[in-house]
Amino acid sequence: MGAYVLAGLDGSVESTTAAGWAADQAVRRRLALRLVHVETWLDDAHAGASVPADVRTLTTRMLTRTQDALRAAHPGLEVRADLLGGGPVVDVLVDAATDPEAELLVLGSRGIGGFEGLVVGSVGLGVTARSPIPTALVRAHGAGHLPDPDGAPVVLGVDTRAPSAEVIEYAFREAARRGALLRAVHGWTPPPVWGYAGWVAPQAETEEFRLIEAELLSDALAGWREKFPEVAVVECSQLATGAQALVDQSSDAGVVVVGRRLRHLPLGPRLGPVGHAVLHHAHAPVLVVPHD
Structure with a gap:
């Protein structure tokens, strides 16, 4: 075969x-x-x-x-x-x-x-x-509604602290096959201390963190744009949890690509919290890529 x-x-x-x-x-x-x-x-x-x-x-x-x-x-x-x-x-x-x-x-x-x-x-x-x-x-959709419409973007979840080359490459290849836009998504949240006693950080500090997180996303994608010049890429660094950012960006997606780390745990392999949440709530098919 x-x-x-x-x-x-x-x-x-x-x-x-x-x-x-x-x-x-x-x-x-x-x-x-x-x-x-x-x-x-x-x-x-x-x-x-x-x-x-x-x-x-x-x-x-x-x-x-x-x-x-x-x-x-x-x-x-x-x-x-x-x-x-x-x-x-x-x-x-x-x-x-x-x-x-x-x-x-x-x-x-x-x-x-x-x-x-x-x-x-x-x-x-x-x-x-x-x-x-x-x-x-x-997921099954209503009558006449395709789960993966032609030309819909490929949404990629990026862990900027530990980006996986396997997952990123898979998403770029998927977008290239489809002739689709690749939307690279990273969700970030403020340091926990910001919420202590109800304290709200000044807007200037929030903007500083936003710029840092956006730069981390760009760094994670460095080199992949040159390797796949035919793929148009949009970077989306969003103030939200990783799962919420991916769910938000999945509303018009053809497929959402996330990674699953290959780990040998005492209770056996499992999905991470982001992958688990995205599988339950994403509006598009979810493709999980195992990686080291």
Whole structure:
């Protein structure tokens, strides 16, 4: 099959939307698309012989229909569909993402078993925290509303104190593929002492901090503009938390790119607080890039 985009499918509206988004990404990257469904004990594939055949094959039919629809929407796109089993859904999807040919994993923001009003389900959070490859969570939108409109900006979250070359480069490449504007976003807050006893810093000091933070953002992007001269860049250093700044700037975005540090913690890998908040509140698909 060669290199491909991997998309999890469970029959929910969110996963179907995510599969369509994954197909668009595969076309942009000139890759194939692999759809996978992880069987669970609730899956109709485990129904007994007493259950009518047309019910027992619902999963296969769902995969086939989605595969056929995406092939029709994207002529020439190679699309493969597989049933996976052998363990908990998160473990199976993370294992599938270890395939050297898998370049991007795409999931719906909330699965078929999710609670109403829950933006990101436990599977999405669990996989994103452990996936060895960039992973996108895509939210279903209203009828006729595309989750990633053509020409929409790529929003990049930048940690100016410890900027990641992997994350920054990924966002620049994403913007270059799309021919889109790159909006580099950094949120900053005043020193905690400013809030002590209700003290408000003079405007001059606030402006001084604003200039320092804006310069740190420019320094983090130094060299990348020259490496990707075709990408127009707007720097946005905002007085807000990192998560709030990204959520604010995501309202017209095609995708939001954030990083996840690869750390070996006692309780296992996890998303940082900014990534976690952005996954729950961003108005666009969120692409999480693991990095050292």
